Amino acid sequence: SEMSKDLLPGPYPRTPEERAAAAKKYNMRVEDYEPYPDDGFGYGDYPKLPDKSLHERDPWYQWDQPDMRHNWGQPMHWDFDMYIRNRVDTSPTPVPWHIMRRHFLIFLSTMLIMFGLGGLYPSYRPVGPKQYPFNDLYLERGGDPNKEPPVVTHYEI
Amino acid sequence: MELALLLNTSTLLTLTIILTPILLPLMSNKLQNTPTSITHTVKIAFLMSLVPATLFMYLGSESITSHLEWKFISNFKIPLSFKMDQYSLMFLPIALFVTWSILQFATWYMATEPYITKFFSYLLAFLIAMLMLTTANNMFLLFIGWEGVGIMSFLLIGWWQGRAEANTAALQAVLYNRIGDIGLILSLAWLASTTNTWEIQQPLSPTQTPILPLLGLILAATGKSAQFGLHPWLPAAMEGPTPVSALLHSSTMVVAGIFLLIRTHPLLANNPTALTTCLCLGALSTLFAATCALTQNDIKKIIAFSTSSQLGLMMVTIGLNLPQLAFLHISTHAFFKAMLFLCSGSIIHCLNGEQDIRKMGSLQKMLPTTTSCLTIGNLALMGTPFLAGFYSKDPIIECLNTSYLNTWALLLTLMATSFTATYSIRMTLLVQTGYTRMPSASPTNENNPAVTNPITRLALGSIMAGLLITSFILPTKTPPMTMPTLTKTTAILVTILGIMLALELSNMTHMLTHPKQNPLLNFSSSLGYFNPLTHRFTSTNLLHTGQKFALHLIDLSWYKKMGPQGLADLQLMATKTSITLHTGLIKAYLESFALSILITILFLH
Numbered sequence: 001s002e003m004s005k006d007l008l009p010g011p012y013p014r015t016p017e018e019r020a021a022a023a024k025k026y027n028m029r030v031e032d033y034e035p036y037p038d039d040g041f042g043y044g045d046y047p048k049l050p051d052k053s054l055h056e057r058d059p060w061y062q063w064d065q066p067d068m069r070h071n072w073g074q075p076m077h078w079d080f081d082m083y084i085r086n087r088v089d090t091s092p093t094p095v096p097w098h099i100m101r102r103h104f105l106i107f108l109s110t111m112l113i114m115f116g117l118g119g120l121y122p123s124y125r126p127v128g129p130k131q132y133p134f135n136d137l138y139l140e141r142g143g144d145p146n147k148e149p150p151v152v153t154h155y156e157i
Numbered sequence: 158m159e160l161a162l163l164l165n166t167s168t169l170l171t172l173t174i175i176l177t178p179i180l181l182p183l184m185s186n187k188l189q190n191t192p193t194s195i196t197h198t199v200k201i202a203f204l205m206s207l208v209p210a211t212l213f214m215y216l217g218s219e220s221i222t223s224h225l226e227w228k229f230i231s232n233f234k235i236p237l238s239f240k241m242d243q244y245s246l247m248f249l250p251i252a253l254f255v256t257w258s259i260l261q262f263a264t265w266y267m268a269t270e271p272y273i274t275k276f277f278s279y280l281l282a283f284l285i286a287m288l289m290l291t292t293a294n295n296m297f298l299l300f301i302g303w304e305g306v307g308i309m310s311f312l313l314i315g316w317w318q319g320r321a322e323a324n325t326a327a328l329q330a331v332l333y334n335r336i337g338d339i340g341l342i343l344s345l346a347w348l349a350s351t352t353n354t355w356e357i358q359q360p361l362s363p364t365q366t367p368i369l370p371l372l373g374l375i376l377a378a379t380g381k382s383a384q385f386g387l388h389p390w391l392p393a394a395m396e397g398p399t400p401v402s403a404l405l406h407s408s409t410m411v412v413a414g415i416f417l418l419i420r421t422h423p424l425l426a427n428n429p430t431a432l433t434t435c436l437c438l439g440a441l442s443t444l445f446a447a448t449c450a451l452t453q454n455d456i457k458k459i460i461a462f463s464t465s466s467q468l469g470l471m472m473v474t475i476g477l478n479l480p481q482l483a484f485l486h487i488s489t490h491a492f493f494k495a496m497l498f499l500c501s502g503s504i505i506h507c508l509n510g511e512q513d514i515r516k517m518g519s520l521q522k523m524l525p526t527t528t529s530c531l532t533i534g535n536l537a538l539m540g541t542p543f544l545a546g547f548y549s550k551d552p553i554i555e556c557l558n559t560s561y562l563n564t565w566a567l568l569l570t571l572m573a574t575s576f577t578a579t580y581s582i583r584m585t586l587l588v589q590t591g592y593t594r595m596p597s598a599s600p601t602n603e604n605n606p607a608v609t610n611p612i613t614r615l616a617l618g619s620i621m622a623g624l625l626i627t628s629f630i631l632p633t634k635t636p637p638m639t640m641p642t643l644t645k646t647t648a649i650l651v652t653i654l655g656i657m658l659a660l661e662l663s664n665m666t667h668m669l670t671h672p673k674q675n676p677l678l679n680f681s682s683s684l685g686y687f688n689p690l691t692h693r694f695t696s697t698n699l700l701h702t703g704q705k706f707a708l709h710l711i712d713l714s715w716y717k718k719m720g721p722q723g724l725a726d727l728q729l730m731a732t733k734t735s736i737t738l739h740t741g742l743i744k745a746y747l748e749s750f751a752l753s754i755l756i757t758i759l760f761l762h
Contacts, residue, residue, distance in 0.1 A: 041713065079704050082704065085325070088696050088697050101686075114565040115437045115441075117564075118566060118568075123562060124562075125559055
């Protein structure tokens with residue numbers, strides 16, 4: 001059968017009695033219960049649970065639903081399908097976030113700058129100026145056939 | 158004339174032999190598959206595929222066959238056109254040989270698996286998709302194979318679907334491959350609109366191909382072959398069973414991206430920007446993966462990063478405009494990498510599921526065959542002279558040193574080569590030598606021939622394959638013939654440096670106590686912080702924004718702003734502006750009426 005009206009989520013609680021009733025409805029303590037702010041987005045009296053993913057819950061505890069790491073009657077996060085174990089992981093990282101970001105960006109920027117420098121100063125085998133035959137192509141370059149071409153030696157034996 | 162027919166027929170027969178375990182059980186209830194029947198099928202297909210390969214080697218005959226088109230409606234058809242050139246004819250026997258060995262190994266490794274026949278059918282379906290990809294002459298057929306290997310990869314990585322990490326890894330693989338597919342579809346669209354065909358052919362014009370479709374192809378290769386930027390899925394894919402890692406994520410699937418670039422290299426050769434992009438991307442990938450492999454403790458992850466690094470090296474070769482060398486490296490790499498994975502699988506099973514090398518040691522005495530083959534594989538990976546890896550890796554490094562290219566790319570690739578030696582030696586030292594660190598009652602044995610035969614077969618391949626392939630296949634481009642001694646021996650020297658580094662590090666490990674955390678160690682062991690930064694940041698924002706849109710903003714906009722509240726707001730705004738005019742000054746209004754009537758009467762007069 002369907003849930004009765006008093007078990008469903010309701011409007012934003014304005015008085016302390018309404019807050020206490022809402023906390024009881026969601027199986028939470030009155031001290032823990034904190035609804036979303038009433039700014040027209042339609043949250044109603046749904047509790048604002050901390051944005052922690054299921055990765056942070058104890059993997060070895062005997063949960064009622066082990067895959068969801070959730071006990072019966074426990075209030076679920078509004079964005080629970082974002083915080084399941086296949087999705088976002090908010091567990092604390094060994095290295096703080098700002099250090100991770102900084103080191104990664106340093107690495108990436110160093111690589112890009114060095115690639116740019118490597119493009120400006122490429123590496124190649126040693127090369128010399130090109131040597132042409134026939135006295136530096138004297139006739140092909142429009143030299144006078146009657147005159148004696150200047151002698152060009154490219155080597156010495 | 159008859160020999161060309163023989164080539165075509167035997168290739169098609171090979172492909173048909175592979176299809177029989179899928180088709181025959183559909184026809185009769187009595188013809189059911191078993192793991193051994195599928196293994197034997199692949200073995201027969203391998204032997205059959207040697208015929209066209211031999212024909213190609215001795216006659217140089219290639220062929221392109223465009224068969225029947227599978228027509229759906231008048232305008233849409235799947236053209237079954239196969240290209241049997243040196244790449245597909247050489248890849249066919251190699252892939253089938255490696256798959257046969259892996260399937261034979263899997264009959265032992267997955268022996269306790271209740272759905273073992275389904276596992277083998279999945280591996281077979283993957284093989285069919287991969288062979289379709291490599292023999293395709295039409296980009297559409299290649300795309301079908303491309304997607305096929307992606308889907309089979311998803312199913313096989315998440316084989317133990319009860320495990321949340323396996324599901325996440327499979328999802329990761331599919332998503333990263335999908336991002337690469339965007340690039341592939343982009344280039345397919347450009348090809349269709351500009352050249353009006355999806356057949357792979359020589360370039361039409363000597364002018365430069367525009368950069369956009371080439372960037373699409375490079376993006377596709379980045380996604381499928383785990384280059385830097387779209388790489389996290391490859392280490393995560395180690396959640397799948399070891400035969401899956403050996404087949405998909407070392408020998409066959411991950412080379413599909415590089416294979417695509419080899420097939421389309423005439424387009425790439427025209428555009429130097431695309432080649433430089435390939436070069437730099439490959440160099441960055443190879444160094445990044447090698448750096449990450451230095452501090453990994455899971456044996457499968459080390460081999461996964463090694464694969465990633467070698468894929469980067471293949472990309473570097475593409476960037477040097479040497480597709481044939483890249484293909485040679487694909488072929489030799491398949492042998493020793495599959496063997497490394499099979500050895501690791503044997504070790505893992507023998508230690509009852511232990512994958513951490515810090516808990517292994519002195520396996521040389523307990524598992525002589527496996528560890529000897531592991532050593533052979535590592536030596537081949539490092540490019541030891543005259544093993545398989547040498548014939549492909551050394552020419553690549555030589556061409557790198559003698560080309561006009563980005564200096565930083567050269568330095569990165571050389572550093573990655575030395576790191577390859579370092580992590581390989583580290584793995585060998587921790588796994589095979591020293592005092593044993595594992596529990597005493599481990600079922601270490603090599604009694605089953607289903608374990609030793611594939612591994613020794615692949616070891617033979619790792620030793621001989623380089624020599625065999627290079628003896629029979631002529632190079633299409635002139636390799637650099639002359640270079641100073643230092644340049645010629647760069648690869649060896651750099652590898653020896655890496656080995657010395659590894660020995661020095663192991664010495665330090667034995668002398669010092671607990672290593673202190675330093676930024677470099679953290680960077681390397683956390684895989685460059687790439688995974689948490691990108692995965693958490695993008696998915697949190699995307700999902701948050703998606704939730705906000707779907708649950709709040711849509712309701713807010715359609716039910717409130719577009720409906721009653723919006724109407725009320727508009728009315729309120731209109732009334733607020735017009736109410737300023739309602740000042741209620743009756744006397745002033747009457748005076749203005751009187752004045753205007755007076756002026757009108759005066760004018761009319």
